[in-house]
Amino acid sequence: MRRIEKKIDSLIVKEGLTYKKGDNSRIADLLKGEQNNICAYTEECLGRADKAEIEHFDPTLKSTNKDGYQNWFLVKAQWNNEKGSRARWLKHQPLLHPTAADFESRILYDRGRYILADENDIEARNLRGYLKLDDEELAKQRIYYILRLKEDISMSGLSNQDFINWRLTKPEYQNTIYYIRAIEEELGVKVNFDLVKTK
16 A cells, blocks of 8 residues: 545545535545546555445544545445444554555555554554555465566566556556556556556
């Protein structure tokens, strides 16, 4: 997981959208665009066949006037379900927020896994457990994904950055770019989603 950057000019805020019982597809569609079709927590691609849900990071704010854009993330339904109830939220307090400026210096990426920069950092430890960032199966998927990507790059003859840029500009390959933090840290590249918007 990487730090989630919320847009200061988000249409969700500009349009004054609020989460309500019933249809919240406008919020979901805008979050999906802002997150580049990637689950906020697992960093997996949100494909057409995936059930995505608006996740209220702090579930105690849901249905209150304190709930809003900074608390909403689009995630795969499975991860939202596993995240659990309010009781689980309370059990994992205090928590590092996914938008914290120091997020990536406190939760480090290390060859498919997320480790703590400081073992005594309770907020980071609690977030890692709460969002299951230490899930071993997901860690294996990240490891295998990077291995496949490295093989593809090797066969392409392109540099790491040129290969990632090329895939982002090709509609048929855009959904093959996910696990963004893993890509950037393991390949030493910048994933520039603006390339998707220019083609």
